[in-house]
Amino acid sequence: MVLERQALLVVDVQASFRVPETIVAGITALSRTLHTVATVERHDEAVTPFARQLGWTPPLDEAPLVPADRVFVKHGYLPPPALIEHFRALAVERVLVCGVQAETCCLAAGFMLFDAGLHPTLLRWLSVGSSLDRSAALGTALWRHHFGSVVDVPDALPLALKPLPYPS
Numbered sequence: 001m002v003l004e005r006q007a008l009l010v011v012d013v014q015a016s017f018r019v020p021e022t023i024v025a026g027i028t029a030l031s032r033t034l035h036t037v038a039t040v041e042r043h044d045e046a047v048t049p050f051a052r053q054l055g056w057t058p059p060l061d062e063a064p065l066v067p068a069d070r071v072f073v074k075h076g077y078l079p080p081p082a083l084i085e086h087f088r089a090l091a092v093e094r095v096l097v098c099g100v101q102a103e104t105c106c107l108a109a110g111f112m113l114f115d116a117g118l119h120p121t122l123l124r125w126l127s128v129g130s131s132l133d134r135s136a137a138l139g140t141a142l143w144r145h146h147f148g149s150v151v152d153v154p155d156a157l158p159l160a161l162k163p164l165p166y167p168s
Contacts, residue, residue, distance in 0.1 A: 006093065014063065015062060040074070042074070
């Protein structure tokens, strides 16, 4: 088996999204073993019209609840393009994805990673869905359908993959 360089992408694990403590603790533990990038959702109506279209707004300023080597601010569902540039600069091949809103924000990140030629892999046990489906079952089904790569439990995490040095 060819070893792949991998990193962890933590999507929107921030206080306003009420992430279960077990997920925060699990992501924190994993983040200490891999190069970790986090996104945080912040409101800027001029960029993404959450208030006008959804009647809801993310916070103006919030930090991730987990340690990360790099944090990217996003103002909608997609991470910023600089996230892809960051992974490419590190020669990442596989991105382990976890976090909030598996069927929206995590999935949007997955499409962006896939389109960039990276191999997105959802960590189901470290992900939660939106208020539509907190179990993340819908997001997991969509992820399997579109990308095929889901790790359901920590023991199934591919150990043959080579992590990037931590910290970088």
